[in-house]
Amino acid sequence: MRRRLSAAGVFQGVWSGFVLLFLIVPILVIAPISLTSSTQLTFPPPALSLRWYREVFADPAWLRGFRLSAGIAAMTTLLATALGIVTALALVRWRFPFRKAVYVVILAPMIVPTVITAAAISFFFTAVGLRGSLAAFTLGHTVLALPVATIILAATLQGFDERLEHAAMSLGASRVVALRRVTLPLIAPGLVSAAIFSFLHSFDDLMVSLFLATPRVQTLPVRIWSAVFYSVEPTVAAVSILLIGVLILGLGLVQVSRRLPGRGLEGR
Amino acid sequence: MTRRRPLYLLLAPGALYLVVFFIYPMAGMLWRSVSSPSGLTLRFYARLIREPVYFKVFVNSFEIALEVTLLTLALAYPLAYFLARLQPRATNLLLVMVVLPFFTSTLVRTYAWMVLLGSEGLVNQALVALRVPGAPVRLLYNRTGVLIGMSYILLPYMILALYSVMRGIDRGLLQAAASVGAGPLRAFWRVFLPLSLPGVAAGCLLTFILGLGFFITPALMGGTRDTMIAVIIEQQVEQLLDWHFASALSTVLLVVTAVGFIVYDRVVGMERLFEARH
Numbered sequence: 001m002r003r004r005l006s007a008a009g010v011f012q013g014v015w016s017g018f019v020l021l022f023l024i025v026p027i028l029v030i031a032p033i034s035l036t037s038s039t040q041l042t043f044p045p046p047a048l049s050l051r052w053y054r055e056v057f058a059d060p061a062w063l064r065g066f067r068l069s070a071g072i073a074a075m076t077t078l079l080a081t082a083l084g085i086v087t088a089l090a091l092v093r094w095r096f097p098f099r100k101a102v103y104v105v106i107l108a109p110m111i112v113p114t115v116i117t118a119a120a121i122s123f124f125f126t127a128v129g130l131r132g133s134l135a136a137f138t139l140g141h142t143v144l145a146l147p148v149a150t151i152i153l154a155a156t157l158q159g160f161d162e163r164l165e166h167a168a169m170s171l172g173a174s175r176v177v178a179l180r181r182v183t184l185p186l187i188a189p190g191l192v193s194a195a196i197f198s199f200l201h202s203f204d205d206l207m208v209s210l211f212l213a214t215p216r217v218q219t220l221p222v223r224i225w226s227a228v229f230y231s232v233e234p235t236v237a238a239v240s241i242l243l244i245g246v247l248i249l250g251l252g253l254v255q256v257s258r259r260l261p262g263r264g265l266e267g268r
Numbered sequence: 269m270t271r272r273r274p275l276y277l278l279l280a281p282g283a284l285y286l287v288v289f290f291i292y293p294m295a296g297m298l299w300r301s302v303s304s305p306s307g308l309t310l311r312f313y314a315r316l317i318r319e320p321v322y323f324k325v326f327v328n329s330f331e332i333a334l335e336v337t338l339l340t341l342a343l344a345y346p347l348a349y350f351l352a353r354l355q356p357r358a359t360n361l362l363l364v365m366v367v368l369p370f371f372t373s374t375l376v377r378t379y380a381w382m383v384l385l386g387s388e389g390l391v392n393q394a395l396v397a398l399r400v401p402g403a404p405v406r407l408l409y410n411r412t413g414v415l416i417g418m419s420y421i422l423l424p425y426m427i428l429a430l431y432s433v434m435r436g437i438d439r440g441l442l443q444a445a446a447s448v449g450a451g452p453l454r455a456f457w458r459v460f461l462p463l464s465l466p467g468v469a470a471g472c473l474l475t476f477i478l479g480l481g482f483f484i485t486p487a488l489m490g491g492t493r494d495t496m497i498a499v500i501i502e503q504q505v506e507q508l509l510d511w512h513f514a515s516a517l518s519t520v521l522l523v524v525t526a527v528g529f530i531v532y533d534r535v536v537g538m539e540r541l542f543e544a545r546h
Contacts, residue, residue, distance in 0.1 A: 008452060016350040019343050023423065024365045026380035027372060029390065033383055041383050043390045087282030094275035104538070106282065109290055111529055113481025115498035116297075116518045117290070119505050123300070123515075124293035143290045146282065204373040206484060211505060224375050228488060232382050240376040247371055 027244065034237035041232060052238040062223060062239065069203055069220040072134065076141040076202035081195045083142070084149030091150070092157040110147045114207040117143065122211035132214035140212055141202035148201055149194040156190025192257035196250045203246065294522075301515035312516035322500065322517075329496040332414060332486070333479035337472050339419045340426040344471065348430035349460075353439070363431075370424035374484050381417045382408060382489060413489040418482055425478065426471040432540075433467025470536040477528040481521060497521050 029043070034052055036045030056062045087106060096102070109117055121143065125136040160183065168178040184191070206221040213222045220239070227236050302308055316322050351359050369377060384390050385407040395403035407413055437460060445455035483498035490496070497517060504514035532538070 012346050012350050015346040019347045019423075020362060020365050022343070022420070023369050026377060026384060026420065027369055029384060030376070030380050040388070041386060042388060043383075043393065083282045083285055086278050090275055090278035090282075094279070096276065096279075100538075102279070102283070105286060105291070109286070111525070112294075113483075113498060113521055113525055115481060115483050115501050116522055117294075119501060119514055119518055120293035120297040121289065122505065123296060123511060124289070127296075139289050143286065146285065150282065200371065204375070206373075206375055210502070221373065221375055224379070225484075228375070228379050228382065232379070232386065236379055237383070240373075240379060243373055243376055247373075251368075251371065 030237050030240050030244070033234055034241045036234050036237075039234070041234060041237075052234045055235050056238050056242070059235075061218075062220075062235075065218055065220040065223040066242075068137075068217065072137045072141060072219065073199045073202040075134075075138040076145050077195050077199045079138065079142045080145035080149045080198040080202075081153075081191065083146055084153050084194055084198070085191065087146070087150045088153035088157050091154050093162070106150055107147045109143050114144070114205075118207040118211045121208060125212060131212055132217045136212050137209060137219065138202075140208040141205055144205060144208065145198035145201045149198045152194040152197060153187070153190055156187045156193075160187055189257045193254050196254050200247060200250050204243070297515045298519055300512055301519045304512065312513050313520075315513060316516060316520065325495050325497060325500050326520075328494060329480055332411075332418065332494065332496060333476050333482075335415055336418045336422060336479045337475045339415060340423050340475050341468065341472060343419065343423060344426040344430055345464075345468075348427050348434050348467070349464075351427075351431055352434035352437070366424050366427050369420075370428075374421055377421055378417055378485050378488050381413075381420060385413055385416065385489075408489060409491045411491070411494050413491075414486050414494045417485040417489045418479055421482075421485060422475045422479055426475050429471030429474060429540075430464065430467040433470070434464050437463045466536065470532070470540055473528065473532045473536065477525055477532070480528070481525060 032045055033041055033043065035048045035050070036042070037047040037049035037051060038045060091099075091103065091106075118140075121136075121140045122131065125131050125133075125140070130136040164182050164186070165178045168182045169175065173181065204221060205219075206225055209219040209222050210225060213219065218226075220243075224236055224239055227233065227239075301312055302310065304311070316326075351362055354362070386392070387404050387406070387408075389407075391407060392404035395405060407416070441459050441463070442452075442455045445459045446452070450458065480496075481498050482496060483502060486494055486496040487499045487502070490499075498521070501514050501517050501521070504510045504517065529538075
């Protein structure tokens with residue numbers, strides 16, 4: 001009996017280790033590939049060099065893509081977080097009929113396969129003549145980011161004691177002042193998370209951008225897509241490392257913001 | 269003091285936004301799938317059934333989604349069991365290894381696998397070094413590549429779905445089973461496994477539904493015989509410019525996905541979906 005238990009335990013440990021390696025190795029492998037001196041993707045790299053990073057930073061097309069993606073993601077963040085906070089307030093505080101139906105509609109863009117949403121949005125913006133415009137990318141990305149922001153903010157608001165707001169108002173604060181000076185500082189970590197995940201959703205989106213892009217206006221993921229589609233070159237590894245850097249920065253900021261709950265309260 | 273009236277107004281901006289930029293475009297797509305210059309028609313749907321190429325793509329997609337679901341379940345179940353038993357601090361560290369790939373761009377992760385699985389990639393180098401017969405093996409641009417790539421990308425969903433259920437299972441029940449004479453395997457089989465089934469259902473349904481609509485990985489890692497629905501939708505929109513047929517394909521995928529999520533809601537409950545993600 002004991003022997004079988006330990007055999008099962010060993011199997012489990014080995015299997016779990018294998019799966020964890022399976023999860024992490026592909027991401028770790030990109031780093032040495034991006035530092036290779038060779039044009040081949042041989043592993044390990046024959047010698048280390050920064051040539052692919054130089055290549056990326058010297059290529060105006062990559063830089064344009066990066067700037068375009070960052071700009072679109074910034075605007076999407078503002079729009080999705082603003083709409084998300086208002087929607088989340090309504091969902092959490094207002095006990096209305098058909099709540100579940102409304103929930104499903106708001107979360108639908110997360111559930112519907114992105115290729116469908118992207119196709120539908122591109123038909124729409126092409127019909128109104130906005131394909132390839134900054135507005136189309138931003139409005140399209142916000143459709144995908146809004147449910148994410150709303151879920152995070154709704155979860156945050158659920159944990160917020162509404163009576164604090166009432167207390168502020170009973171002490172003479174107007175509704176707006178109570179919201180600004182009591183509620184907002186307290187839900188700040190949730191707001192930061194919502195903003196960062198909105199940003200990442202837009203920054204990483206390929207599908208909507210692919211359908212809205214024109215040969216002249218291409219976001220970073222669209223450029224990566226065309227690069228990978230035709231050849232698996234190390235430039236993409238360098239760009240990938242930069243993308244992972246943005247991701248780690250974002251997730252780090254989320255962690256930091258969680259350490260500062262209700263900072264505004266004592267501060268004022 | 270607490271005037272409740274304006275609260276419904278708070279719902280207006282978000283709802284209006286989605287109606288204009290999501291619902292309306294989707295409605296337009298549904299309409300396009302049944303309309304032609306000469307009036308209403310079902311010919312785009314008929315084409316889907318009549319042309320074996322497209323029918324095959326649907327069969328492929330179901331097969332691949334099913335295979336990926338089973339693969340991820342086999343990979344994830346022991347790991348989730350292992351993670352759920354550890355001390356919280358150790359679990360958090362290991363969960364980072366699950367969550368980091370989860371948030372990394374699908375495009376980047378797919379590229380990484382293309383590098384690893386190429387004919388001179390790390391995996392084939394290892395196989396050659398180990399003198400595996402037949403190595404180097406073709407691992408890219410075929411079904412194997414698609415299965416590896418998609419399993420990789422969907423694995424975190426499965427792990428998190430299983431883990432969130434297993435964490436809630438009282439391990440004391442296993443000790444209780446042992447105290448009444450059940451061996452560890454029997455205790456697992458009769459006590460733990462049945463209790464973990466809600467997680468299995470949630471993980472499998474989610475993986476299957478998400479897998480069915482996959483685009484990036486099958487497009488980049490698959491061969492011509494592993495085309496999936498999303499890939500031909502993109503081809504119809506971007507290369508063949510046949511919006512009507514693309515709309516019909518999208519509508520079918522949409523209906524299948526909707527059915528999937530209705531089942532998910534009945535079996536697991538929609539609320540779980542949002543817990544699992546954040």
